[in-house]
Amino acid sequence: MHQFIWLIPILPLVGFILIGILNKRLPIQWSGGIASVAVFLSFLISLGVFKEVQMDNFVPERIVYFNWIAAGNLTIDFAFLIDQLSAIMLLVVTGVGFLIHIYSIGYMHHEADHSRFFSYLNLFIFFMLLLVMGSNYIVMFAGWEGVGLCSYLLIGFWFKNTEYNNAAKKAFIMNRIGDLGFLLGVFLIFMTFGSVSFKEVFEGAKQFSSNDPTITAICILLFIGAIGKSAQLPLYTWLPDAMAGPTPVSALIHAATMVTAGIYMVVRSNVLFELSPYASEIIAIVGLATAFFAATIGLKQNDIKKVLAYSTVSQLGYMFVALGVGAYDTALFHVITHAFFKALLFLGAGSVIHAMSGEQDIRRMGALKGKLPITHLTFLIGTLAITGIPPLAGFFSKDEILAVAHGYSLPIFTLLSITSVLTAVYMFRLYWLVFYGNFRGTEHQKTHLHESPYSMTIPLMVLAVLSSIGGFIGMPEIFHAPHLLKEFLQPIIWKSATYHPSHSFEYALIAVSIVALMIIIYATYHTYVKRGQLPEEDKDLPAGIPKLLTNKYYVDEIYNSLITRPLDYMSGFFSTYIEKGFIDKIVNGTGPALQGLSGVLRFAQTGNIGGYVFSMVVGIIAILLLTLIVY
Amino acid sequence: MNSILSVVPIEYYLGLSVILFTIGVMGVLFRRNAIIVFMCIELMLNAVNLLLTAFSTLHGEAGGQVMVFFIMAVAAAEVAVGLAILVMIYNNLRTVDIKEMNKLKW
Amino acid sequence: MLTLVLIFFPLLAALGTLILPRDNAKMYSFISSLIQLGITAYAFILFLTQGTDALAANYEWVPALGISLQVGLDGISILLVALTNILIPLIILSSFRNNYSNPAAFYGLILLMQFALIGVFAALDGFLFYVFWELALIPIWFICLLWGGEERIRITLKFFIYTLAGSLLMLLGLIFVYLQTPAPHSFSIDALYQASLTAEMQGYIFWCFFLAFAIKIPVFPFHTWQPDTYTDAPAQGSMLLSGIMLKMGIYGIIRWMLPILPLGIAEWGNCVMILCAISIVYASVIAIYQKDFKRLIAYSSIAHVGLITAGVFSLSMQGLQGSVVQMLAHGINVVGLFFIADIIQRRMKTRQMDSLGGLANNSPLFSILFIIVLLGSVALPLTNGFVGEFLLLLGVYSYNAWLAAICGLTVILGAVYMFRAYQKVMLGEVHERSVEFTGLAKSEKIVLIIIAALIIVCGVYPKPILSITQPALEEIVLNLQGVN
Structure with missing residues (x-):
């Protein structure tokens, strides 16, 4: 497999170039086909790599292709690192990526500019693979920024819409804020360890004592990068806006892969974070705050994709809590299961939107169960998986996070549990409102309702299966089954938080969560289906908390008035007052100043020859006298 | 030394030059007739010439006398x-009074 | 010897335009610049195989004053010469769609400019450097004055006097250093390097030199001539100014200031660093507000060169390497950006971004090429801008971490103003005027595709550039460390 590894990222890149050049000449079957085949081939190679990594005698492999940047004592190789972590991420990225490519062929059917769409998707896969496979922070950063670019391009795919363009720009800029933190972190890493390569950095780091201030600084800076990319407080607002992009993009980039890059990066750097309990604590708190905060917003959103977006933010918060408490493998576990069920939910939502002729407001849906049987069933599986009903995937990973959180601190555990209740509430609210009750759309939409084509439903089914069984790779202890993922990841995790909750606690946790979920499911059913209560129209919103939640705590407005507008104002101020009014005045002022001076001096020019001669003589005498005095 | 300087010592030349030069300067400063100013300038030049030849003889250096011819x-x-x-000015202004020639100003 | 050919060939070519029938001036100058490019390629090969000695030449000029015609190319200057000779054909080609009056004079002046620029980069004699430095001002002044926009007379006068004032200070400093060289005095670079200067003297000379360079670069607060001039100059003038001419200032610092005035730099370096940091943030913030696309590019250029200067004064290997790479990258990117502005202006008759919009709809190829240039300019990894900016920021970081954080704001602000501009010009609803926007002509395609290719190639494989500059810069850094 070794000699084929370079093909993994190159194949999608070739796909991008090929589709990009042929562009409009391609029918959608071809552009989508090329893109999908490229990703599928990458997936096959990744499978081979995975097989190899699984072998007992496997040692992590660093494949250097060429020397990228070298300056002074800095050398950065363009190199890939194949180990357990990258192997598993490769599978997730190419696997889920492939399914979403297939889905897109159906979804983008009516889009004239489909070639552009597929070329961007392939480019995204290329950068994501670069991110995952990079063997040092800079190659990782290349992928890191590249996925940000693709996210920009794809959010703003329909570039005629100014709002979409704004969302795209916002995503890119907010990511860049994080990227600056990441860059500074990398600089500090280089200053401290003299290298940016994972291997050397982690080996060097192991010499440091716990809570070393330098390591803490590195961790915090890297985490700022993760905040931007993985949409945590306070840089999360771009992610809900990013829903402006086509739905497959939301599924691929803004749920399954790109946004989890921050978590991947922290897991990759677990040696550093392990050394800094202080930074880890910050991560846990930020993650927890984000999880809770986003879940509360999710309760009152009425756009099907916005609900899922806030749910993503919230779930990412979960993963960061796991990272913060030191359970890196658990975080990755949730990354994987989340990739399955969130991609499934988004694609399901896409299928609903497709059927509803572009409608996204859940107040205009309802009773879609009968018309969209496959979408309904798979969406239900996704919903059950995210809420954590055993034995679906979400249950295992979430349960594990709750368990380790419990071992870390009780307040975190409590708040996290409340969040998980909120998750169930907004997800089932969404589910009942979309699939049950009465149809509330227009007549036109009603006649148009149809189940999506196979190219869309087959990925849904595959993801539904994965969401159902994906959790079995990480069984809790009480089931006496091996925790496959934990064992697999062992070599790359330096010190994992080892917390073994008592069996009685585990049983209690499972029992309580099942009961609580049942109650929630019934309660939401009662409210939204039986009583047929609908979310209020925007203008009828009662003041107070519901309004605050529907308006997302006015965070966008606050940022607007705290940052965007002052920046604009400052720009204008600099431009008008400092630039033109001050600096340039001084520069231009030298002209008038000289003119003024000459205006004074010219009166010495009397025109009187006698006067000139007289001053000349006086001058000569003065010089003579001066010479006499000096010498 | 059979130089003329043994007959008339250098101080005399110096004194004469200074007197001539001062007369010249005073003339330039205080007379208003352009022609007289001119003559005074000539007077100053000749005062310098005299001094140059005197010192040239004193030092036995020919350069000074060369300079005189040049001047x-x-x-x-x-x-x-x-x-x-x-002449041109007179033709135009009908005067050679330098007080009247003050058109070149500010 | 070859270096002299490189310098004087453009001069001959420029003189040739005088006797040429005027209709052929475009093609003639383009071909001559291609020949020049060929010579450069040959020189490059010679440099790689035989080293710097193959390109050195030294002839007497004014022996009484120790002035000689000493030229040569090392790792830094050969790259800048290469940049000049790659950009000039592109700049000439970019003007194929413009119909300037009196083309023979226009192209003659561009070639004359090329002559002076290569002279600046190749000169190894202080006096010769000064002569070329001033000479470069004359053709660009005429280009801006004769083919510029409405306010060209006022603006070019300011530009001319401002830069000239700086240059005179440099001449002053140069003569002072010359007088301190071991007897018999000489303007040769080796003699100047050996001048015995006390720390106090170096402090004064530092400002003489730095003001000249800072005005040319330009660094805050000596930059106010620049946005006006860039905006009002004809497109090719802006390209010459920002693409190549401002590199003269940075090159001057590396070649003439760092080795001659190590103590002066030790004393005042931090002051310059702060000015650079202000430059970056200040210009970036102003760029956000700009409505005129060309003016926006002008301010973004100030921010970029501010970072380059900061990297140079960080005196670290990374900063210096980064500065050379970024000089090349910025040269290519900014020429691309100005060309894009020109393409838009020629078709739409306006550069006001508010009255543009939706151009992406009419020409997908144009929008792709635009975005590649833009990515190079915002330093996305795998474009040329990233390599430079990364090394520069790393260099600044090794100097002072907080300063690097401030300079690093360019990463964010650059994205803000560039993407804002892109959105306003290219995206959104198709503006009624934009309907007439036609696709790219052949010459335009060629120029932009070459620029885009350079951006990506230099970003993916910058190693050759880095390894060429390494030895020359190492010498400078060692010298600096030896003194401090």
């Missing part, structure tokens, strides 16, 4: 041009 040549040229200008 005389320049002075001649200057007079030629200067007088021509004066």
